[in-house]
Amino acid sequence: MSSVGADVGLRERKKQQTREALHRAAIHLYLERGPDSVTVNDICATAGVSRRTFFNYFDSKDDAVLDWNEEQSGGSLAERIVARPADADPLQAVHQAIRAGIRRLLEHPTWRERQQLVRQNPRLAPMAFANNRRTQASIAEGVARRTGLTADDLYPRALxxxxxxxxxxxxxxxxxEDPGSELLAILDTSFEMLASGFPAP
Incomplete structure (x- = not known):
């Protein structure tokens, strides 16, 4: 690797580390004090950066809490759907791709806490739902690419x-908040019900 390439790689790693530090500080402070008692200055002080640095990464303190990086779940969901084995039908491919992403997220140190915060603070929900819209669009894109359709066709959108x-x-x-609550098992059961057409229990 050239020295220029190494320098760029180092800068990108440092930027990601700073972003992650701000995210973790925001999550920790929100859980400890509640959103209304936390300021951008508090987050900066905990992460050891300036306000100017904070606003290079986020527009608000809520943005820092709800920060979403697709790499945390293994990259683009559409790409993961396309990469599933060719013999998997579209619904299986989507299930497998979502499951793999959630498994990775469960290993991330702040993802569980992020879920807690959204449930405890309804005003955070609209921003979280914006991420949900992007997720659904990514699913439709992946299904479309597997089936040779477009993402605007009914089948990818409905699936x-x-x-x-x-x-x-x-x-x-x-x-x-319950270590015994198994998200992956709940997810698998939910997809099994969808695949079977939701027969009466």
Whole structure:
């Protein structure tokens, strides 16, 4: 690797480390004090950066809490859907891709806490739902690419809507504060019900 390439790689790693430090500080302070008692200055002081640096990364303190980086779940959901084995039908591919992403997220040190905060503070929900819209669009894109359709066709949009709905339901059923609550098991059961057409229990 050239020295220029190494320098660029180092800068990108430092930027990601700063972003992550701000995110973790915001999560920690929100959980400790509640959102209304936390300021941008508090987050900066905890992360050891200036206000100017903070606003290079985020527009508000809530943005720092709800920060979303697709790399945390293994990259683009659409790409993960496309990469599933060719013999998987579209719904299976979506289930497998979402499951793999959630498994990675569960290993991330702040994702569980982020889920707790959104549940405890309804005013954070609209921003979280904006991420949900991007997720559904990414599912539709992945399904379209697997089937040779466009993301605006009915099949990818309907499958994406259904898969996203059962994923959100699984998340709502899961208790992030209970170590015994198994999100992946709930997710698998939800997708099994969807695949079977929701027969009467």
């Amino acid at each position: 994406a809507g259904a898969a996203h709905a059962v994923t959100r339901t699984a998340l709502a059923q899961w208790n992030p």
